Each structure stands twice: as structure tokens, then as C-alpha cells.
Amino acid sequence: MDRQWLQGQQRSFFDRYGGFGSSVDDVMVIDDDQDEGTADSDVEGNINPGQFDRDHRPFIERFKNLGQTSRTPIVIDDEQNEEAEVELTEEIAEVIDLSVPSPSLTPDLQQAQRITRNAPIAADLIRPSCNHNGMTIEKRDTVEFDGLDEANLLATFLKVDLVWMSDGHTKLRGILYARTHNTKAKLPYKRNEVVQVLHVDENDRRPWDEQAAVDIMAETVIGKRDMRSTNALFSQHALKASQYASKLEAYEIGPLMNRWKLVTFYKDALQRRAGKQRGVAIIHLRAEDVPEAFRVPDDVVTNNSRGGIVRGGSYNPGQLDGVVFDLESALLNPNSNQIRLPQGRFQQYTYADIFCGAGGTSRGAKSAGFRLKMACDIWEAACLTYQRSFPECDIRQLDVHHLIQYLSNTEQRPDNDDTNLAALFSCFQIIKKLKPRIVMLEQTFGILHRRFEHYFNLLNNCFTNSHYSVSYRVIHMETWGVPQPRKRLIIIASGPGEKLPSFPPPKPGRPTVAKALATIGRRATLHNPEELKRGGRAKGTYPKAPWDPEERAFTLREFAALQTFPSHHRFKGQAIKKQIGNAVPPAAAEWLCRYILQHLLRDDGMEARVEDDDVVVLD
Template sequence: MVGTPRRYGTGVHDDLEDLQASHVYDLTTDDDEEGAENAQLIEDIKDDDFDDSENPIPQDNEVEVVYLFERQTFRDNEERWMAGLPAPPPRRPKGSKPKRQAFVAWEPRVKTEHPYHILDSCVLPSGDRLLPGNFVEVRSPPNFKLKSEDFFKIKKIFELNEQVILRGWIYRRTNTLEGMLSRNLNEVYQVLQRNLEDPRDIETQSLHDIPLLQVWRVRELVTTNCTFPEHSFRDGQDFSHMSSNTVVAFAKPNLHLTCRWQRVFFYKTKMDLEYGVTSQRAVLRITETECAKGFATPDAVLRGAYAKFRSDGLCFGDIFAGAGGVSSGAREAGFSPKFAVDKNGPACRTYRLNFRDTQVFEEEVFYYLTIRDHIDSHTCVIHISSVCKTLSPAHTVQGQDDDDNAATLYVISDILTKNRPRICTLEQTAGALQPRHMPIFNSFVQQFTIMGYSVRWGLQNLSEFGVPQSRKRLIMIASCPGHPLPDFPKPTHGPGLLPFVTVAEALAPVTPGLPNHILPKIIRPGRYRPYSPHQLLPGCITTTGGQNWHPNGARLYTVRELACLQTFPLDHVFIGTRGQTMCQVGNAVPPRYSKLLYQEIMKVLLEVEQVDKYGTSHDQPILLDDEEDVQMDLNRITIELD
């Protein structure tokens, strides 16, 4: 007797450990534009260089297709549970253009109480036999030609309710990422998700189910960590006698696909996963262990082409350094600031005063990248804080420097080319993730991925890391090919953790006579309302101080007090007028957060260095076989390295 399917999130357990539910993907893309008009080199042919309407996908037995792509909200009703088949989508009138709309929220794979039977194989209507491990192309909905079809790698085949179900992982063409990856023909990425509360591995959490009816045909997939175009369909093929459109028409449906990347969605809680609220996202390069046999390059070889460890410590470079907020935190984490670049004169003087052994280039970043010649410009870690005014939500009136400021957003690839860092971090205003700025943000990601760097990003509320203000910043971390990608630091303050740092606690060390602690003139009584200092700062510190005043309501903050609220150490001195120093403080990344971030990066760098030197992590125990005839409770001996 078949039972009633239960809603997802019920926690029902199946017999096999990998059958636990994975839920919803928050995938949102728009249909790609029509293909290019001019012929290109074969390695530059993109997925959208060909109009699928000239070579439509055959739609056999359209009435019996169970559609993977639903343009509506999923509901727990009989139709969703395959009791009935959905009606075909309405035909679009000729000559009309499709509306731009969200692509799809993937239907969750839900644990049910239905009995199922594991199958060794199954057969497509075409006669092809499917086995676990096969890579298949999923059929698109009829009457709505998508530019990019989806693919599925099968892990398990089973029968449920007299219907054959495939369980596995989703793959998509790179042209669906809206510019985050290069749109190279027959290049795909794997879609993964991870609930940070779930102890299972990410591969298991990312499994999804589709009916056999959605499979169109078997395709060939090559998984590699080599750089494009190595191991692509272009290897061993001569297309010199064919036009660009002809190559696409032949290669897109027939030749093998190559996967070099993974797109990962991270969720803090199970509820966040069900509602599609991500805490961070990432585009990761395939690692050596994930490659198909014979298609891998050792990770140590890949990262060996980038900046190496120096005898004078882990070198750090700060681009758009300002007064040195990031450098201060990195120095406390154990890094040695090697150089800094900024065009602001007062900020550079402040930086020189506080980092006497660091070379400061007071110049435009374009001069640094194009004209200035460095004998040894390779630096282990680089930070970039490009000008954020044009992306800030507070930027409502166009300024005379907007064009110059916007140009600084597109220098990431040039910095990576010049400095060859192993790890790169980027900080930007939270406004960069607003819908109107998404093309610019996607270009941030592409500037990393086009150089082969893995990258993760997320909004960080700095109050959760000991900063006494609710300050949200976009943080990106990137790692070079072959290098593990560091995680974000874990929050230290908040519910269940340390209490938030209050204004009173941050200002407690401030005493008369400290540098930059010049009391401003008394404002007229009643202009500002007093507030309790035993809380987070009501506003966010900006380049003008923001709408912030002293808790007593009688005056504004001094520059030293603002610096303490930004977690600068008391011995960090600022040079310039009050307006210039307030701008330096407001532009800075709080050193306390920077320290936590670079401590995480330091851990990964040291572990990789240990592996490269000795073939094992310093923290990993070496296990030796117990060959002696001695009665022991353990079969293996663990020797900890000092």
C-alpha cells in the first residue's frame, strides 16, 4: 500500500545514508541573448553564438513529458507529486518577445515513505541504456526554446510509484551565469548546495531527483582542473573549413562537454535553505581529486606558478589602502605589509606614519599597474578596496569623479596578473549586490574566474565580529588555481556568543591627550537627542562621520572616538584636517574584522605550505601500521608532529 508523501523538512529517514533531503536552489538567470554575427576563433566560440531555433530539439511524446522547468510557485499538491501531468505552457504569439523572468527555483528532493526499488539500469525510449555514472542531457519544455539545456549526472536509479527516478547532480552551461564565467561553447559547471547545519558532505546534500521521462539523451562529460581550452572538444578537431555557426551547430549537440567549475550556494539554517536565502555563494575551480582519471593536473603544480613564501614572512599588499585599516588587521594576524597603493595624499601620509617599513606608492592604481616596474611584485596576499562611491546606496547625485571611480572597479584582473597572489580579498559596499548593480558585481566575479581563481562572497555584518556598529560589507575571498579557498571567519558576537560590543565599551580606553582627540565645539542644546551608550552605535560611520553624535547629545564625536568605534588601535595616528581624517576613518575596513579574516587565511596558507614541503599537513597525524605482536586497544599508532 502506497502512503501519502510527506512535506519536506519532516526529518523522515531512508535506509541509505545519502537519501536524506536536499532542498531548494535559488537559481535565477535570464535567457541569453542571440548569438554573435561574426565568425570567431574556435576557442572563442561561445554557447550563445548559435540560434537553437535553426536546429530545434526534437520533442517526442510531448504530452508525456514531466517538465523540469516550472514557471510558477511549487506547491504540495497532487500535480506536484506526479498524480497528474501538468498542461503544456501556452504558446507565445508569433512576433512577441518573451518577458524577462526568473528562471526556476529547483524543486526540492523530498524524503517520502514510499517503498522504492533500486535498479541497476534503465532504458530510454531511444534504446540507450542508462547506468549510474552516466551523464545525460535533460529535455527542455516544449514551445519554449531555452538557450541552455541542463544536464544531469546519475548516481542512483530507483523505481518509485511505478515510475523510474534518477538521483544525481545538476550541471548547467556556463552562459547561464550572466557573465560570472566565460561563455565558452560546451563548458558547464556543477551546481552544489550546502546547509551549514547539516553534517553530511556537500555532494550528498546536493543530490536531486528527476523522472526518467525528462532525460533526452546520453552525453559525454570530461571533468578537469586544467585551464581552458585544454581537454575541451577542440582537442584533436580541425574546424578550419567550417564557419562559426556551423561549428556551434555541430559541436553543441554532439561533442563532449567539459566541467572546470562548481557553483555553490551556502545556507546558515535549514529554514534559509527552504526559502532560498543564502548566506554566501561561491564559484569554485575543480580540484585535482574531483577530476576524471587522466584529466588532472596536480594542484601543487598549479599553485607553484604563483607567489611563493618569502624568508621575511608572509607578504601582504594593500591596493586602495587608505589609512591602513585592512593592513592593521593583517599585521596583527601575522602578515608583513610589503607595499600599499593609494592616490590620496593625507591617507598616504597616515599610512607611512603607522607602517614605517612598508613601501607606499602615492599614485593612481593605473600608473602602478602600467608604468611602475617592480623587480619583485609577486605578493602572497593582496587586498583590494576599490572606490565604492558609485555603488553606494547613499550615492544619489552624479559627481565629477564618477567615471574615474567606476574605472577602478575593473582592475582586478590586472592586479592579479601583476602581483600573482595566492589569496586575494576584496571589500565593497553592500550596495554592490543591489539588482541595478548586478552586472558590475558579476564582472567582479568574472575578473577572478577568468584568471582561474576560485571566489566566494557574502555580506558580513561586522557587529557580529566585535565592531560596535551594524556595518554590512560585501567581502570576497579568492584563491589561485590549485590552492584551497579559505572560509569566512565565524561570528564571535551575537545570540549564543559574546555580547555585542557597545559604544561605551569601545570608548572606554579614550582619555584626554590622545592623538586626534580634539573636542569639537559645543552644539546648541536640544539639537541632538541623548541616547544610551550601552548599545550598538545607532548609525554607521561614513566619510563625514554619518548621523552620529556623542551619547550625551551635547557634541559630535572626535576623530579618535570615531577611530575607536571603527576598532583602530589607540596608537594609530591620523594626519590631516578634521574633514580629511574623518574621511580616512569612514573609508576604512575595521581592523578587528580584518584580523579575524586574515587569521583564517593564515591557517590555510600555513597548511598548504606544510603540504608542499613535507607532503602532509602540520596538524594531520601520521598513521603507522602496528606490526608488532603487542596487545593494544588500537590497531594504529598516532604520532603527533610538533
């Protein structure tokens, strides 16, 4: 295929869909002087670039024109990938909780399993303040201290919530904060920018800041610091280093600014003490999280970044325009999205599927109620299947690098591989161009191995550097309606000013192979069981007997059904089995997309329409 034609298709495609339904300005350019800060300093007191800057700025410059490289995208063999993932599972399980989520516990059992932390302090032990090295420390002060290493994140600041006495020692209880340069590139490195650090047990129903508070000894305090919190995007309210004698002085005594919270989730206290996390969320603060002096209406934040939203979805045939909330209306009425409106009869949220493959995610999104607007993939066979299955969607075969397939390659070390690095950074360029409200990614969980930590953190940075909140956790596909014991890493991100969706709970009911195979219609294509040899099973097929009493290989349609594709999904082109195996299971995608749809409707203050037996619950 002609390469110049592909590049032209790519440019016209993203130009056409830039902003994805909204009018936006270019993303803010951050001055390098604001982007240097680390704790390292030279003899003149200047702040040296951090490890992230030294290692990865050349990569960013090298691949800033993504999609133009002449390298061929990597294609991963599914069976080899599964074997590599199994080899890494034991090491990953040392830091990630890979157990299947258990059914919800009763409050009594939750209390029995909980190891109490931050128990209430008796009134006679609480003090209004304390004195240390000539400093008076009281509630709401921010102090710098020797530091605590919380899950490999050095936190050196504490916002005091309580001063109390214990065994003759003065203790300070509060929430930890860490400099963003200690997050190993999960967050952009900005001088004197800090992140709130929270460790949360999912079976503890107390507020996050209550259960995640820590106690430190007052004697470890180095000094008091001025810290402010804002939901404004960087660089508003940022430190002005020019007002200080040196950058080092600005670093040591200048005010701190908090825009983020980093939340690590654990199943319970036992898993937290073992260091086995269930998931992580990096959340940009919203208006409700900050004091009025540094607060910006969330609608204004959204407008400044993407040009507004259409409540209820931008696809609304028969209507001149949706209810578009722009900067002016948000300023006049910051709480305007609290007015509940009925969703239009045919109104839908639009959906884009990048690296769409054969359309597993799109099938789930369409079933959930989204309107498919655009899709792209480099693989011709997958594009043919997608076009045949979703003729209403604008599908293009584009030379956009396969971020997802690259991250799935747990065997290959990505060092110095131009194609892999370009794929990694393409995520940032896609977000920058399309500015979606919500982003969902599915990966094999091997990327969580410490061997790939540097690169996975940079993937997070692709979101946070664009002011997107992002969360991730390993999901057992059988809990989302897929009859396969597979685990996948799911990533959800939300744009500036948007609330970050939580992860959906397990889907009711238990998926089985028998139920999946029973969905195949009598007229289904790619289904020829009578032609397959009995008494033998094709190598590598899954799942194995006793699910197939005839002990024959599965038909292609049976493979598709086990991957939860409906019988009417039409495959075309070559390597159909590979198309099926590479796809995200539609049942899992639908369960996630339905949850995301409810989140959008609720956040937009919309009343979902009810059609026939299709009931959407907004709790």
C-alpha cells in the same frame, strides 16, 4: 600633481612587484575561437557571440590600458551612500539572507530545523539501470534533459548517481550541471564548458553532493553526453571544434568539460525554499575532485600560473631563500606540501593593500601577523596617514581607479561612465599583474541589488577569468568585533591550485561602544573632549545616546576607536573624519586575516611559531 609623474610611478610600482614574490610567465592567451560558445546559432550552424561578448568586449578593449584615463576617480560621500544603501536593503533582502547569524545550534535543534531532502531510497526501489528511447541509463552516466531553473541558473545536465522507482515512474538522482554561458558572466564563456551546481544548507552536515542532489524524471532525458572533469586550467583538455562538421554539431554532441563548481549557501531549508541565499562560492576544481586521467597536481597548477610559492611566507629575513616549490619539485613529489615544516622565526606572509585608504585593513593584517609589503591609494591625505602609521611599507600615491568606492556608490547608475567601468575592470589587471595567492575585498552590499547584477557578475568574472576561485557573503560587522550594526559584503578569492578559504565564524564576545571607547589611552592624539560643546551632538554622528552620557560630539579619536583603530594609529592630513569613516574596521580585518593566516599555514603544511601568549590554533 603632474599626471605623467603619476603614470610613471604606477608603471614602475607594478613592474617592481609583478608576480608579488615569484617568477611568472604572462597569463595564457585564449584563442577567440574557444571563447565564443553560446546556445545561439545562425543558419550555417555557427555559434554566435553571447550577450557577454556583445556587451562587454568593447568595454574590455576600451579600458585594457587601465590607469591611464584622465578622468578623476569618484569620491563617495559616506552619509549619502548609507542612505542609498538603506533604500535598497528591502529589495536585496528578497534574495539575500541579511539576518544576523545566530549562535551555533545543537545537533538536535539542527535536525529539528532541517526539512529533509534527498532522503535515502529503500533498497527495493533502486534499479541498476533504466531504458528510455532506446538508451540504457545507469549510474555515472551524464544525461542532457529539459532542464531545471535553479536560482536563476538553467541547468540542463545531470550526472546520474542513482536510478530508482517512485509511484510507477523512473527517476534519476544526481548532481546538476549548467553550461558556463548560463551563469550570466560569472564564469568565462567557453564552448562546452560546464559548471557543477550545488545548493547547500549550512545546518545540514551531509556532504555537499549528497544534500544537493536532485531527482528528475527519466522521461525528460534528451540524450546521453560524454562529460569529463579536470582541475587543469583552460584550455587544456578543451573541446576542439575543428574536429566536427560545424560548431553547432560540436555544441550539440561534443564532450563536455567541467572545471568549476558553483555553490549557493543557505542558512537552512526554509531560507533555501524562500530563495534567500547566505553566500555563494565559485570554486575551481582541485586534484582531489577529479579522476586520475584528467588530474594535474595542484602544485603544478600553481607553478604554471604564478611560479611557485614559499611555504610559510616569502618574508624570511636572515635566510637565503624560503622553501620554494617550483614545477620540477612538484612533479617529483606531488604531495610534498603534506610534509609539515616549522615556520621561520621571523618568517611572515606578505600583504599588499590596494586602495589602502588610511590603513584599516593593513592595521588588521599587521595585527594578525602579516608583513606589509606594498600599498597604494589615489587620495593624498590617506597616503600621508598610511605612511605615518606604517613606515616599513612601500606606499605610493597612484592613479589606480577606485574599484571599491565605485562599487559602494549604490545611487549612481554606472552606464556609459568611463571612470566607473575602468574601475570595475582594474580588478582584473591588478590580479593579472600581482598574482596574489589570496585576495580579500570589502564592499557595501548594495552592489548585490539586481540593478547592478550585470556589473557584479563581471567583478566575479575578473577572478574566474584568471582561474581564481571566489566566494562572497554579507557579514554583520558586529559579529567580527566591530561595535556598529553595519553590514558589508566580503569577497575572498584564491589563486589557481590554491584551496579557497571558508569564511570565519562569528568572533566570541560582544563588542560594545563602551569597550571601544575604553581603549583610548590618556596620551592619545586627536582627543579633546573638554573642548567640545556639551548639550549638543554633531549632526550625523554615530552611535547616538545613551552611549555618551555627556551628550557631546565624539572626538576624532573616539570616532577612530569606534571604527576599532588602536590609539597608536597616527592620522595625518585633511579630512581625518572621512579617512576614518571610509576605512575598513581594523578589528574585522584582523579577524578575517587571522583566519586566512591559519588557512595558509595549514594548506602549506607549516607549524606556526608560538610567541608568548600568542597562540595560533590549527584545527
